[in-house]
Amino acid sequence: xxxxxxxxxxxxxxxxxxxxxxxxxxxxxxxxxxxxxxxxxxxxxxxxxxxxxxxxxxxxxxxxxxxxxxxxxxxxxxxxxxxxxxxxxxxxxxxxxxxxxxxxxxxxxxxxxxxxxxxxxxxxxxxxxxx
Amino acid sequence: xxxxxxxxxxxxxxxxxxxxxxxxxxxxxxxxxxxxxxxxxxxxxxxxxxxxxxxxxxxxxxxxxxxxxxxxxxxxxxxxxxxxxxxxxxxxxxxxxxxxxxxxxxxxxxxxxxxxxxxxxxxxxxxxxxxxxxxxxxxxxxxxxxxxxxxxxxxxxxxxxxxxxxxxxxxxxxxxxxxxxxxxxxxxxxxxxxxxxxxxxxxxxxxxxxxxxxxxxxxxxxxxxxxxxxxxxxxxxxxxxxxxxxxxxxxxxxxxxxxxxxx
Numbered sequence: 562x563x564x565x566x567x568x569x570x571x572x573x574x575x576x577x578x579x580x581x582x583x584x585x586x587x588x589x590x591x592x593x594x595x596x597x598x599x600x601x602x603x604x605x606x607x608x609x610x611x612x613x614x615x616x617x618x619x620x621x622x623x624x625x626x627x628x629x630x631x632x633x634x635x636x637x638x639x640x641x642x643x644x645x646x647x648x649x650x651x652x653x654x655x656x657x658x659x660x661x662x663x664x665x666x667x668x669x670x671x672x673x674x675x676x677x678x679x680x681x682x683x684x685x686x687x688x689x690x691x692x
Numbered sequence: 693x694x695x696x697x698x699x700x701x702x703x704x705x706x707x708x709x710x711x712x713x714x715x716x717x718x719x720x721x722x723x724x725x726x727x728x729x730x731x732x733x734x735x736x737x738x739x740x741x742x743x744x745x746x747x748x749x750x751x752x753x754x755x756x757x758x759x760x761x762x763x764x765x766x767x768x769x770x771x772x773x774x775x776x777x778x779x780x781x782x783x784x785x786x787x788x789x790x791x792x793x794x795x796x797x798x799x800x801x802x803x804x805x806x807x808x809x810x811x812x813x814x815x816x817x818x819x820x821x822x823x824x825x826x827x828x829x830x831x832x833x834x835x836x837x838x839x840x841x842x843x844x845x846x847x848x849x850x851x852x853x854x855x856x857x858x859x860x861x862x863x864x865x866x867x868x869x870x871x872x873x874x875x876x877x878x879x880x881x882x883x884x885x886x887x888x889x890x891x892x893x894x895x896x897x898x899x900x901x902x903x904x905x906x907x908x909x910x911x912x913x914x915x916x917x918x919x920x921x922x923x924x925x926x927x928x929x930x931x932x933x934x935x936x937x938x939x940x941x942x943x944x945x946x947x948x949x950x951x952x953x954x955x
Contacts, residue, residue: 607734
């Protein structure tokens with residue numbers, strides 16, 4: 562009888578420890594996966610704006626930038642860009658950033674051309690999210 | 693006895709929990725730092741891309757390479773690059789970003805390109821000149837000059853035979869001059885190309901540097917310089933060294949921007 566009680570305590574102890582171990586492990590794995598979304602989206606957004614910058618897209622108007630973005634973005638993603646030119650003007654795409662979603666943002670320096678030569682520079686701020 | 697065992701179990705569990713939490717925090721910190729390094733790189737690359745666009749659009753320079761041969765083509769008179777370059781530098785230095793600071797240092801008024809890692813520098817001392825600072829990593833030098841005029845004559849004015857192989861080709865509307873010779877480094881050797889309409893000259897001087905000078909009255913001339921090097925080159929825009937600092941981690945990337953076009 563004494564031996565049975567000892568075995569029960571040992572089993573319960575092992576069971577509770579296993580449960581706690583699984584709980585901690587799941588928390589770590591899921592929280593890591595959630596945080597891993599951001600760098601992936603940030604890299605993707607950086608690649609997209611680099612490509613558009615190479616094609617001189619940011620020298621164009623906001624609707625043209627929006628068109629180029631829509632053609633380049635993979636399905637299921639949305640992006641917002643805001644370009645502040647050194648000479649003062651600001652070009653923004655129309656999408657607003659969501660408040661309840663995971664958003665990755667970045668920025669880059671861009672050269673702005675007019676009539677085939679660079680005339681100004683600006684800071685491009687961009688954000689990407691799934692939507 | 694049982695209490696002792698329970699205590700050991702509980703303390704082991706808490707100890708493992710603390711270790712896992714610490715590991716998780718460190719992992720998160722490293723990931724965050726890696727993210728910042730990547731952002732510095734992206735930011736630096738965007739400044740490089742802007743310089744490349746400026747060179748592509750605001751100069752009349754064409755750059756290409758094929759293995760160890762690097763070709764730089766340029767029209768003379770050269771386009772004045774200094775004003776847009778100064779504007780870009782002042783733009784970068786006045787950027788006020790929350791966690792990034794960009795400083796551009798070593799600003800020079802000319803337009804030097806450095807052939808890396810060979811230490812050969814190509815620049816325009818003024819809009820009518822091309823100067824090349826060379827060394828033993830340059831195994832052969834070829835220059836192709838195309839002038840929008842008739843050529844009256846081409847000749848060597850000073851020539852001291854040496855071991856450095858050079859080839860000069862000058863093409864006008866009426867004829868082509870070609871010469872291949874080995875010149876002595878450090879001793880002046882001058883090749884003169886005289887154009888017909890106003891009897892003005894283009895000079896190719898070989899001395900401590902290679903200097904191509906077009907007199908102002910000579911019409912638009914295209915000069916393509918080919919460097920044959922010991923190994924595959926990278927071309928750097930040497931005039932402005934860029935520092936990008938992320939203030940939060942006090943991490944700075946300092947480098948000369950690279951020229952990507954066809955390399």
